[in-house]
Amino acid sequence: MSTKSFDRSHACLFGLETEYAVNGYSKKGDSIDSEEVSLALLEHAVTLLPHLRGLESRRLFLSNGGSFYVDIGGHPEFCTPECTDPKEVVRYAWAGDLLLITLAEDVCRYSRKIGQLRLYKHNVDYASKTTWGCHESYLHFVDPEKLPRYIIPHLVSRILYTGAGGFLLGTYPPKFTLSPRSWFFKSPVSDSTTNHRGIFNTRSEPLGGFGRRMHVILGESLHSHVATYLKIGSTALILLLVERELLSLESLDLLDPVVALHAFASDPFSKSKVPCSGGKFQTALEIQARYLDQVQRYAEADFMPRWAPELCRTWRNMLELLKEGPEAVAGCLDWATRYVFFSKLQSKTRNSIRPERLFSLDLKFSKLSEDGIFFHLDRRCLLNHRLKGVNHPEDALKTPPSDTRAKARGEMVKKLDECRYYCDWEYIAEAKGRRRYNLSDPFATSGEWRENRALPRELA
């Protein structure tokens, strides 16, 4: 039996999926196909961690309730378990980085074929002009038709703190942008995640039988903990206000969200104004402040989660710092740390440095190893992106959150024989029998076994 039934006052639920980039080389130094390298990581995870296999052959569910898999384009991907606190998401995403780094080291050590492996937390490939992302999922109770209007101005303006930073392809000299991935988004709304991506992704699956999942694909993989915390927390709180019809769109409705996104992504000083309904022009900072003012008004309300007031304070601090320009947020935001370096380099070389050299350096920022630039700065304690209470990522690899169905999933992963069961987000099933362990309630911390009418996987 479920130990906790659904309660609207406990309605915040979210998670993060991070697609990594990987390159492998043989012992002789020849390049190896990325998909083959990702599959080597997956197979090593099988030997290293308790797991159940997913319905898809290239997916594992782990004892922390999260999932590790090989996604489209051969990218290794880690998905956090379902969380109710944004600091938990940060901690689990950090655990995902740790997992990937450990797997990469082990594969290089033990593989007969792979001698070197490079791992990046990056979002664009300047050579092949491709992108991959960091997706967010949120439980919500809003009419899906109504949601884009309320959420798009937030997704567009939050790149002030959620942007990874990098260069805009096709510009010479290369122009710095807060969010290189944002330039792959060409329409306000779309259902595609691979082509013609829309700022608002309309993939809206039912979640747990009483809510829906909002799938955000505009985000970028970040090193900054505070940026990930704000990204998840601010979006979740805005959704709570929309659900209760407490969010006013006054001065928020963008006339052209795509143009606004690209204007904001081009402006590290947040001075660009974009047209909103009612004839007003607003900067990204003003739009964010408008959202924050409304959220903060209800931060202590009964329907808000306990972490809302703290999140609002951090959000306010961030917006105040952003008013001071990129230098004030260098060290706590990904894009700004990149910006202080590249602006100086470009000015020193009078913009004569070849694009390839800049792109290569940009890639080095995202490398998850000793010679990665963020990695190095972090080790020297020069960054101030961390959050109090977010620690022990190694524990987060083994232990699920205590207040969502991830707890039930994680416990079953530890207990069940991987040869006899397979797992999905909403259930665990016998491979040969007909019983299913129901996990459909996202807030139930234990599930229940039920007879299933569908054919077992092996017979089907």
Add this chain to the structure above:
Amino acid sequence: MEERTRFARREVYFDSEQDLGVSHNAGLEQIRAQASEIEQVLEKIVKVPTEEQARKELLDSQQESGQ
């Protein structure tokens, strides 16, 4: 896996109780000094690759499109 973790414990937090400098010039000065320190360290540690090295690095690191 614990003994192999490379993540040292940090003492610097964004959301520490100390003032971030939003309302005090001294705090802002401290933040700017930190930005300048980052710049200096980057200048020291980051070696700008030659055009050939950069091109090879970019070609080597090519990725398929993801989601």
